[in-house]
Amino acid sequence: MYAILDIETTGGKYNEEGITEIAIYRYDGHKVTDQFISLVNPEREIQPFVVNLTGINSNMLKNAPKFYEVAKRIVEITEDCIIVAHNSSFDYRILKTEFKRLGFPYKRKTLCTVELSKQLIPDMESYSLGKLARALGIPVSDRHRANGDAMATVKLFKMLLNKDLEKVIIKSSVKNDKKPKMASNLKDIIEELPTETGVYYIHNDKGEIIYIGKSNNIKKRITQHFTNKSSKSKKIQALVSAVTYEKTGSELAALLKESAEIKKNKPIFNRALRRTIFTHALYSFTDDNGYINLKIDKSNIEDTPITTFSTRPSGKNFIHKVTDDYNLCQKLTGIYATKTSCFNYEVKECLGACVNEEPPSEYNKRVQALIEKYSYKNKDMLLIDRGRDIDEKSVFLIENGVFRGMGFFDLNHQINNREILESLITPMENNRDTQHIIHSYMRRNKRLKIIQL
Incomplete structure (x- = not known):
């Protein structure tokens, strides 16, 4: 659990500042579960x-609560965070100083x-909140006010969690939990999980992290782990x-996240x-008569x-x-082994490439259309798929046939700005x-949107 906050102060000498405004969002890694926003009477002058x-x-700030009046609420909302x-x-430092004035030790x-941004989003021009948010396409309202800056920090932190492939942030959070959910209480763990698509740790x-998995229903999959009688599950x-x-x-x-994070x-x-999660592949070659042949072979x-x-x-x-969809020749796709015509030619469903009747240039156009659809070799493109929320999409970047990484973007923002797009992307290894994961998914999912760059 996290307490994401921003504080505005009076300015002035070190450790003599007072709080003028505070905003705190309690965040469970997925959504805000509680919030506290208030002006605070600092009982001292504000620097011009x-x-x-x-x-x-x-x-x-004349009628705003003094710090001691909001201190209890701050302790409660940041508890175990x-x-x-x-x-x-x-x-x-500002929070600890204010609590120290009240004689209360505050430690978190x-x-x-x-x-985190310097580690996970390197080479940015600036790491100030305003410039970083602008570069990442994060909307900021009420800049230099506690609520606006705290909410921008929530959105930035959500992005950083996604970019943290080594899960350093999550592991630190679990280790910090004062009340770990022990194995004897497996039902309690299951009850807190969603029935949605994602990766679990x-x-x-x-x-x-002792196991990473992926599921279209996280709660159902974890229930299977906790009820299975296999040696590994036990x-x-x-x-x-x-x-x-x-x-x-x-x-x-x-x-892709499951594969990379494992x-x-x-x-x-x-x-x-998963040493290798595929065994066979589709290849092409041109025969002596100029026709493009296809074959399924071991990868x-x-x-x-x-x-x-x-398989x-x-x-x-x-x-x-x-072969049916593109009206291809069974002989040239390896389905029908023959030295003469294929079966479809005999029933007048093949245009005759198997016996050199259809010109290679005409036949090859259909084969090239197939290759164009199912291969991303040498292509620059974006794959757009469902996001985590209704107002979000996921995006996958392929440059010159090489998978560069993935990210998420808000539907209110255009992704035609190349710099913002690249900063949203979490770099991932192309292996x-x-x-195979991308090839297989592109074949199976017709709703996947493809944008050529």
Whole structure:
């Protein structure tokens, strides 16, 4: 649990500042669960430059509560939370100073979104909240007011959680939890999980991730883990202390995050899995007569396939389907082994490429259309899929046939700005597994929107 906050002060000498406004959002990693926003009477003068910056003046604060009147609420809303702020050392110091004046020790763990942004979004021109938000397409209202800046920090932190493939933030949060959910209380863990698509992380009592999985129904999948009688499931049940998750909305996003994060984190119960998640691929070659032939074969690391398959039967089913869809020759797609004409030619459903009657140029146009649809070799494009919320979409960037990464964008913002797009994207490795995941998903999902860049 996180307490994301922003504080406006009077300015002045170090450790003599007073709070003029505070906004705190209690955030569970997915949504805001509580909030507290208030002006505060600092009982001291506000520096003129601060008045000009924030618009908060002494007249506005005459009837505002003093700090001791809001202190209890601040303690309650930040209880068992990690304090998150943009330049958290400043906000946390101010809070501790105010509590110290009341004779109350205030201690919380902290996370700084400036430092996290430098690690997870490198090479930005500036890491000030205003400029960073602008570069990332995060809307900010009431800049230099506590509520506006705190809400912008919530949106930034949500983006940083998504970019944190090594799950450093989540592991730290689980470890900080004062009341770990022990394995004897598995039902309580299940009750807090969503029935939505995403990636889930099973933690031990040290916060370490021991298993990563993906599901279209996280609650149902975790229930299976906790009720299964297999040897691995029993070991997980004995070690689990907490389950965290990330909603992705898109199954493609969940598949890619699961694959990348297993490789990054190497959980103990994932290590034997997924050395290769596909075995066969579709290849093309041009024969002596100038016709493009297709064939399903074992995947070869040295060759670039058109698309890949988990099994030979799934490849065979695909080649049968596209042979009909694109009116291709059964002989040239490897379905019908013959030295003469194919079966479809005999029933007048093949245009005669098998016996050199159809010109290669005409036949090859249809094959190229198939290849164009199912391959992203040398292409610059965006794949757009479902987001985590109704007003959001997921986006996957492919440049020159290479998968660069994925991210999420608000439907209220255009993604035609290349700089904003690239800052939204979480860089991910382009490997055989990610290529297969994308190929397979593009084949199976007709609703996937493709934008050529």
